[in-house]
Amino acid sequence: MRRKIPSTIALAVFEAAARQGSFARAASEVCLTESAVSRQIASLETYLGVKLFTRVRKQVVLNDAGRLYLKNIARNLSDIEAHTAALMSHKGVGGVLELAVIPTFANRWLLPRLRDFRERHPDIILNLSERPLPFGFDETNFDAALNFDHPSWTNVVKVDLFDEELVPIVSPRYFDALLLAAPADLARMPLLHKATRPEAWKHWFEAAGVADFTPVPGMHFELYGMVIEAARAGLGAGLVPRVYVRDEIQRNDLIVPFDLSLKHEKRYCLVYPERKKDSELVRVFRDWVVGIESGFHARLT
Structure with missing residues (x-):
């Protein structure tokens, strides 16, 4: 089944125009002429069947539909850009793991140990984002989370770390x-x-x-x-x-x-959606996290 996704060029042009508040400034940013930007926006509006900008004399103003669409696609475009850059820099070797973390846990426990992970797995890029509360993985692009155990986690695999x-x-x-x-x-x-x-x-x-x-x-x-x-x-x-x-x-x-x-x-745990249970990237990170903490406790005994 063909996906109903408009041209990524048109989306990138729209995001630039919406952010800049000007077709002319957007044209300079994306290295197109102002008329080319206008055509891309018009093409996108035709595809969507919705006007995204209100034309007022010689100016264009983002309307309510445009603001909503910008809010919904901006992060996805940033994610595509980040994943593309990561893939290009590693020539297709390894991968990118998106991890949600509790802020202080990340700063005080995870980050001081990540050099060891990078040295063991230089082909894996680990991206961290702050998520202090449980969430639904289907609503995000996260592969896993370091968080507290909680009844609201559903359809996930939970790996206990420590109390x-x-x-x-x-x-x-x-x-x-x-x-x-x-x-x-x-x-x-x-x-x-x-x-x-x-x-x-x-x-x-x-x-x-x-x-x-x-x-x-x-x-x-x-x-x-x-x-x-x-x-x-x-x-x-x-x-x-x-x-x-x-x-x-x-x-x-x-x-x-x-x-x-x-x-x-509370109990700290690694959480990931059931659909990721066969993911090699998740398995590698899971084994490392469990090994780091069990190794520490072993040194204490």
């Missing part, structure tokens, strides 16, 4: 760990909170056997990465996933004053 484990952190540069003799002593410090986990400190103190305490007012942050940087800057004590601060702890930039943790709050 989230929250630990308290402070900067030894600004706070004397010797003065923290018991978990209750942390309550006298400003406590740094992740905005979406406002009860985390309360639960940690309960688990530590501190039933009644009046915490010092502390700051709230959208991301764990912000909590970590605030703790490093001496703004207070943070409660963050241990996996995010392994390197800082090893360098003694941060310390865990009491090795009491909140466990099984």
Whole structure:
């Protein structure tokens, strides 16, 4: 069955004209004459049966239909361009893996380890995009996601990686760990909170056997990465996933004053649609991710 897809040249010309707000500027960008741009737009409108621009005297203005069409095709054109460039640069060898990631998890865990993946698989390009919440793969071009386990993931394969484990952190540069003799002593410090986990400190103190305490007012942050940087800057004590601060702890930039943790709050996993279960690219990345984390735990035992 023949696909109902207009000319990619016409689409590229339309995207340039819509973005530039001018046929003349679009013509300069795509290296065509202004009349050629006008013909491509007219051809596209004829194909669609819908006007995309409103002609006002000598100017053209994107109308509602044009704005909607631009919104829907712009990302697809960018994806086609990116995949084409990747294929050309690698001469058809390897491939491109589109991965959705949780922002802080990507920055604190994945990116520091990606050099190893690149060295092992130089023929694979890994593109990362931020997706903090579960989503439907059918609505995107993602091959896989690193995210939390959640009931809303459907028609997917889930590979468990590790449970989230929250630990308290402070900067030894600004706070004397010797003065923290018991978990209750942390309550006298400003406590740094992740905005979406406002009860985390309360639960940690309960688990530590501190039933009644009046915490010092502390700051709230959208991301764990912000909590970590605030703790490093001496703004207070943070409660963050241990996996995010392994390197800082090893360098003694941060310390865990009491090795009491909140466990099984969430579970990190690799998720990919069932239709990708036979994908060689997904298999390679899955084996690498599982191997990286299992290798780390093996070194601890």
